[in-house]
Amino acid sequence: MEIRPQPRVKISCQHISKIFIQKGKMKVHVLEDISLEVYDNEFVVILGPGQSGKTTLLRIIAGLESPTSGRVFLNGEEVQGPGPDRGLVFQSYMLFPWRTVLGNVEMGPRLRGISKEERRKIVAHYLELVGLTGYEKYYPHQLSGGMKQRVGIARAYANNPEVMLLDEPFGQLDAQTRYYMEKETVRIWEQEKRTVIFVTNNIDEAIYLADRIITMEGKLPGRIKAVYPVNLPRPREHTDIAFLKLRQEIIEASKLLL
Amino acid sequence: MFKAFGKVLRNEFSLYVISFFCFLLLWDWVAKEQILGRSLAPPLDVLKELHRLTTVKLAGKDLFGHIWDSTRRVFIGFAIAAVFAVPLGLLMALNRYINALVKPVFDIFKPMPPIAWISIAILWFGIEEASKIFIIVIGAFIPCLLNAYNGVRLIEPELYDVIRMLGGTRRAEIFYVSFPAAFPAIFSGLQISLSIAWTCVLAAELVSSRSGLGWIIIQGMRLTRPDLVIGGMAIIALVAWLTTLLISGLERLICPWKRGIKEGYL
Amino acid sequence: MAYEEVKIKTPLVIKILSAASIVTFFGGWELIVDLGIVPSTMLAAPSTVFKLFVVKLTDPNPDGALLQTHAWISIQEAGIGYLLSLLIGIPLGLFMGWFTVVRGIFRPLFEIIRPIPPIAWIPLCIFWFGIELWGKVFIIWIGGVVPCVINAWTGVNMTNPTLIQMARTYGASDWQIFRKLCIPSALPMVFGALQITLAICWTNLVAAELLAADSGLGFLITMGRRLALPEMVVLGMVTVGVAGALIGVAIDALEKRLLAGIRR
Numbered sequence: 142m143e144i145r146p147q148p149r150v151k152i153s154c155q156h157i158s159k160i161f162i163q164k165g166k167m168k169v170h171v172l173e174d175i176s177l178e179v180y181d182n183e184f185v186v187i188l189g190p191g192q193s194g195k196t197t198l199l200r201i202i203a204g205l206e207s208p209t210s211g212r213v214f215l216n217g218e219e220v221q222g223p224g225p226d227r228g229l230v231f232q233s234y235m236l237f238p239w240r241t242v243l244g245n246v247e248m249g250p251r252l253r254g255i256s257k258e259e260r261r262k263i264v265a266h267y268l269e270l271v272g273l274t275g276y277e278k279y280y281p282h283q284l285s286g287g288m289k290q291r292v293g294i295a296r297a298y299a300n301n302p303e304v305m306l307l308d309e310p311f312g313q314l315d316a317q318t319r320y321y322m323e324k325e326t327v328r329i330w331e332q333e334k335r336t337v338i339f340v341t342n343n344i345d346e347a348i349y350l351a352d353r354i355i356t357m358e359g360k361l362p363g364r365i366k367a368v369y370p371v372n373l374p375r376p377r378e379h380t381d382i383a384f385l386k387l388r389q390e391i392i393e394a395s396k397l398l399l
Numbered sequence: 400m401f402k403a404f405g406k407v408l409r410n411e412f413s414l415y416v417i418s419f420f421c422f423l424l425l426w427d428w429v430a431k432e433q434i435l436g437r438s439l440a441p442p443l444d445v446l447k448e449l450h451r452l453t454t455v456k457l458a459g460k461d462l463f464g465h466i467w468d469s470t471r472r473v474f475i476g477f478a479i480a481a482v483f484a485v486p487l488g489l490l491m492a493l494n495r496y497i498n499a500l501v502k503p504v505f506d507i508f509k510p511m512p513p514i515a516w517i518s519i520a521i522l523w524f525g526i527e528e529a530s531k532i533f534i535i536v537i538g539a540f541i542p543c544l545l546n547a548y549n550g551v552r553l554i555e556p557e558l559y560d561v562i563r564m565l566g567g568t569r570r571a572e573i574f575y576v577s578f579p580a581a582f583p584a585i586f587s588g589l590q591i592s593l594s595i596a597w598t599c600v601l602a603a604e605l606v607s608s609r610s611g612l613g614w615i616i617i618q619g620m621r622l623t624r625p626d627l628v629i630g631g632m633a634i635i636a637l638v639a640w641l642t643t644l645l646i647s648g649l650e651r652l653i654c655p656w657k658r659g660i661k662e663g664y665l
Numbered sequence: 666m667a668y669e670e671v672k673i674k675t676p677l678v679i680k681i682l683s684a685a686s687i688v689t690f691f692g693g694w695e696l697i698v699d700l701g702i703v704p705s706t707m708l709a710a711p712s713t714v715f716k717l718f719v720v721k722l723t724d725p726n727p728d729g730a731l732l733q734t735h736a737w738i739s740i741q742e743a744g745i746g747y748l749l750s751l752l753i754g755i756p757l758g759l760f761m762g763w764f765t766v767v768r769g770i771f772r773p774l775f776e777i778i779r780p781i782p783p784i785a786w787i788p789l790c791i792f793w794f795g796i797e798l799w800g801k802v803f804i805i806w807i808g809g810v811v812p813c814v815i816n817a818w819t820g821v822n823m824t825n826p827t828l829i830q831m832a833r834t835y836g837a838s839d840w841q842i843f844r845k846l847c848i849p850s851a852l853p854m855v856f857g858a859l860q861i862t863l864a865i866c867w868t869n870l871v872a873a874e875l876l877a878a879d880s881g882l883g884f885l886i887t888m889g890r891r892l893a894l895p896e897m898v899v900l901g902m903v904t905v906g907v908a909g910a911l912i913g914v915a916i917d918a919l920e921k922r923l924l925a926g927i928r929r
Contacts, residue, residue, distance in 0.1 A: 205560050225566035235561050238656050239579040248575070249565040280656045300565055414769020422774055438792040499682035504690050510913065511906035512868035514784075515883070517875055518890035518898045522707055598782040602872050605787065613785075620788035628788050636780040643780075 148180040150217075151336040152202060152304060157211035158362075159197055171197045173362035175211070177355060179304075184330060184337045186351035188344060188391075194363025195340045199308050202338065203229050215303065225249055228297030230307040234289040236281040242268070242292050243277040249300030267295040270329055287318040294329065304336045311346070323349050327375055348387055349377050356395055367394055430625075440626035445633065448626040457618070460610055466638055469600055469611040472528065473642070476535025477596045484540045484592075485585055488547025493573060505544070513538030513595065514602045526607035531600060538599040539592035546588025550581030586650040593646060597639045612638070709896035714903065717896045728888040728897070730880055736904055739881040740912070742798060743870040746805025750862055753806075754813025755855055761814065762821025762851070763843045775814060783808035783869045784876075791877050801873040801881075808869040809862045816858035820851025856920050863916055867909045882908070 874883020
């Protein structure tokens with residue numbers, strides 16, 4: 142009998158809670174007792190409607206926010222703050238408008254003191270990965286939304302992070318571009334495997350991409366509702382019976398229109 | 400025939416041309432008929448006088464000499480103001496303690512129009528160059544500082560997140576995000592400062608000066624030479640406009656990413 | 666309960682620094698004059714200025730009028746010029762933004778006047794109006810009308826083109842689109858003009874009064890220089906600053922009230 146080796150735990154969140162003090166002097170309880178584990182090279186999707194705390198959870202894993210209680214571990218070591226071992230892709234792209242595509246993607250390596258020729262090679266490699274070879278000298282304002290997000294992905298990848306974190310990266314794209322980017326995401330991920338935590342509010346996107354889906358409650362404070370392993374072979378079809386069955390199951394369990 | 404006429408009237412550019420010529424004709428007529436007394440000189444007279452001044456000297460300088468005097472004052476004052484105000488504005492936005500120290504004093508001085516300082520400037524520096532440059536510095540200082548300050552304060556906070564996730568320290572945040580993001584605002588502050596600087600130099604020259612474009616206008620008034628008055632006004636407008644173009648050109652060079660964004664009604 | 670009330674405190678250090686800054690400024694100012702570091706012919710100590718302030722509230726000497734009178738005259742001139750700027754500039758800008766004919770007629774004139782600093786008009790104004798009220802009003806107006814026109818024009822240009830197309834499919838005429846669509850769309854920009862025009866008007870007023878007047882705050886400042894009374898100069902400057910700030914606050918409050926219903 143085949144014994145599969147136990148996958149390593151890459152990210153571990155233990156009893157994370159987060160309470161924000163808003164500018165209007167109000168306390169907002171965003172997350173309550175979140176515990177989850179993400180395994181090496183796994184593609185995990187956190188699925189939830191707006192205002193469910195999922196972005197906050199991602200930012201805590203990224204180290205941009207610190208949890209009010211609970212801890213986050215990466216490779217067994219506690220996360221203390223932001224760092225290049227985690228790459229973050231933002232919903233609104235957040236490219237530096239004053240830098241070219243090259244300037245944006247090379248930012249991580251540049252901050253680490255890598256030489257100019259090395260940086261060029263790195264950038265060329267990752268631009269090819271996301272399909273934007275030849276666009277080095279373009280400025281962000283000259284690119285379409287999909288292209289900008291691909292630059293964002295290349296920029297995060299270029300730093301060779303252990304984990305890729307994506308915060309509703311395709312939320313600002315139209316439906317067609319979104320489908321295209323989902324396919325591209327799978328292709329990129331299969332070419333350069335990384336642990337991925339992907340946040341979205343779109344159930345089809347979640348089932349298309351994920352190895353595992355973690356659903357959040359629809360109201361604050363955010364809690365984990367359920368976990369769904371997705372064992373469908375890739376590339377997946379939105380019209381596949383198994384796909385639709387899982388979709389139905391998740392929708393009924395959540396009692397929400399996702 | 401009327402259709403053609405109607406078409407001309409609807410074309411914007413031809414309207415500009417017609418309107419401009421009507422304006423010139425009106426000006427010429429009002430000047431010659433002395434409807435506003437002897438205050439206006441006909442356009443051609445103004446041009447002739449300006450041409451004359453390029454060769455004949457007025458109070459020791461020809462027209463270009465006066466233009467240079469005014470422009471020189473503007474640039475010196477403007478440069479001094481920018482060199483101190485922009486870094487200070489950036490520092491205030493980046494450091495809470497410097498902000499707490501400087502802002503209260505700044506807020507006290509902010510509502511005072513720079514020209515109100517002319518009298519104090521004359522008390523302190525007499526009527527030499529220093530007093531004029533002083534006023535220009537005072538006038539140009541505030542917009543430069545304010546724009547640098549706001550340029551940093553209004554940066555999208557998530558851009559700092561990006562740098563931190565890529566492994567940047569606070570230093571990296573400042574050099575790679577705060578400074579470049581503030582450039583467009585700094586440039587628009589420079590433009591505003593520049594036009595205030597021109598107003599200040601004019602005011603200073605009108606009050607107490609022996610050369611410069613403002614002085615030409617005042618001479619025109621004292622000698623009842625309307626051609627000098629209007630000529631001076633026209634040259635000032637021209638030179639001020641050219642310096643504006645200079646800053647715009649500089650901005651386009653340093654901030655090429657702004658080319659995609661249109662501003663105003665142009 | 667997911668929501669609770671909590672207070673936020675500004676760090677004490679910041680408050681102390683701000684207070685210390687102001688105290689040091691005024692204290693230092695007072696000291697350098699009192700100790701003779703700067704001669705009292707060149708700068709007046711805050712205490713001297715304050716004494717003059719109290720005196721001028723009731724004594725018209727030596728410049729010819731009470732402080733309030735000067736202030737009121739200045740505010741009147743600025744106010745009239747300001748209102749004229751708004752009344753002429755905003756409609757003009759709105760029309761120029763939409764109607765080609767209006768734009769064709771007025772744009773050359775506008776573009777010629779625009780780069781001329783308002784102060785440059787002073788000699789002409791003295792000739793046309795003397796040093797009376799209307800000369801100053803003209804200078805203020807010529808400076809203030811420019812941002813009004815520009816903002817109103819830009820505001821009209823920013824009307825959502827989709828809405829315009831939609832209105833046309835309903836058969837709306839140019840005039841109707843202008844009235845019902847362009848003008849309301851331009852309102853935020855127009856309100857933006859209020860503050861900036863005020864600042865410009867106030868600045869030009871002071872300039873005009875410094876050079877050609879026999880009353881008003883600018884005149885007070887000039888008199889201070891002529892009589893070698895730096896406290897009068899400083900008093901004039903401070904009053905100009907304070908008055909300008911107060912009017913700005915008033916306009917701000919007015920704007921907030923008028924815009925309470927309109928979403929930006």
